Amino acid sequence: xxxxxxxxxxxxxxxxxxxxxxxxxxxxxxxxxxxxxxxxxxxxxxxxxxxxxxxxxxxxxxxxxxxxxxxxxxxxxxxxxxxxxxxxxxxxxxxxxxxxxxxxxx
Amino acid sequence: xxxxxxxxxxxxxxxxxxxxxxxxxxxxxxxxxxxxxxxxxxxxxxxxxxxxxxxxxxxxxxxxxxxxxxxxxxxxxxxxxxxxxxxxxxxxxxxxxxxxxxxxxxxxxxxxxxxxxxxxxxxxxxxxxxxxxxxxxxxxxxxxxxxxxxxxxxxxxxxxxxxxxxxxxxxxxxxxxxxx
Numbered sequence: 642x643x644x645x646x647x648x649x650x651x652x653x654x655x656x657x658x659x660x661x662x663x664x665x666x667x668x669x670x671x672x673x674x675x676x677x678x679x680x681x682x683x684x685x686x687x688x689x690x691x692x693x694x695x696x697x698x699x700x701x702x703x704x705x706x707x708x709x710x711x712x713x714x715x716x717x718x719x720x721x722x723x724x725x726x727x728x729x730x731x732x733x734x735x736x737x738x739x740x741x742x743x744x745x746x747x
Numbered sequence: 748x749x750x751x752x753x754x755x756x757x758x759x760x761x762x763x764x765x766x767x768x769x770x771x772x773x774x775x776x777x778x779x780x781x782x783x784x785x786x787x788x789x790x791x792x793x794x795x796x797x798x799x800x801x802x803x804x805x806x807x808x809x810x811x812x813x814x815x816x817x818x819x820x821x822x823x824x825x826x827x828x829x830x831x832x833x834x835x836x837x838x839x840x841x842x843x844x845x846x847x848x849x850x851x852x853x854x855x856x857x858x859x860x861x862x863x864x865x866x867x868x869x870x871x872x873x874x875x876x877x878x879x880x881x882x883x884x885x886x887x888x889x890x891x892x893x894x895x896x897x898x899x900x901x902x903x904x905x906x907x908x909x910x911x912x913x914x915x916x917x918x919x920x921x922x923x924x925x926x927x
Contacts, residue, residue: 646750647750648750649749649750649753649793652857652858652861653753654753654794655762655792655857656781656853656854656857656863656924657757657761657790659849659850659853659854659857660761660850661760661761661764661783662849662858663846663850663853664761664765664767664846665764665848666765666845666846667768667843667845667846668767668768668839670770670842670845670846670903671784671812671838671839671842671926672768675769676773676815676818676819676822677768677773677776679766679815680776680777680780681767681768681813683780683807683811684767684780685784685875686834687783687807688766688836690787690799690803691787691790691791691899694790694791694794694796694799696793696864697794697796697871698794698795698871699864700794700866700867700868700871701865701868701871702866702867702868702869702871703866703868703869703871703887703890704894706796706798706799706871706883706888706890707885707887707890707891707894708800708883708897709799709871710802710887710891711895711898713799713802713803713806714902714905714906715902715905716807716811717803717806717810717811717906718905718906719866719909720811720814721814721816721842721909721913722909722912722913722916723916724814724815724913725767725828725913726916727818727822727842728818728821728822728912728917729917731822732822734850740834
């Protein structure tokens, strides 16, 4: 169980990462601005990175930090491609919510 | 002292995250995201991941948020989302229930699984008199450039593909008539 002393253990950081992940999920589900949805995906990626670093510290394994390095690189590539798609879709539109992208609706 | 650092980092992370999802102006959301990213960097430092904390500040808080702000300015900074209207009925209550359930499941798994993982790695070098001040960076570099060197090279290919693809994607197409 979680010890009640005032030294932060790995569980504290893992629970913090879980809460951060849930806030990011809530943002993706609720917000309709595609840019803000993207920021919420970044929140979720950061929660996972925090878990990786915590477990690397807890299990004394440097490979957890290596994985975080790769996650950061892939996140950077993902942001570049995603923002490129958003710019090319939204360039000639007045509205800026994902609900307005309804051309395929029958 | 560690408790104080943890509380500060947790406050930064949670306030920033809540700011991202409740501020209706995208610029304010991006600045709240910076607060969260710095909080994550602080908790990286407090867990001996010094190199990753520096990369977090430089790449995330520096490059990625600046990219977000660029795109917000490019698309028009005045477009503010109206958060009062709810396009789908019962979407927000369902989202709240989903996220509370997610937190519950994750916390239960963390509390129950505490101490289950018994396998230990070779250890993380801490910066001290024996290892030198850059022990974490040296050890991380040894891991990346020996065991994960193929993944590292593939990552560079991924970055090139992403950049070329984005340039092709956002280029304005010239009219065929003007070429003739």
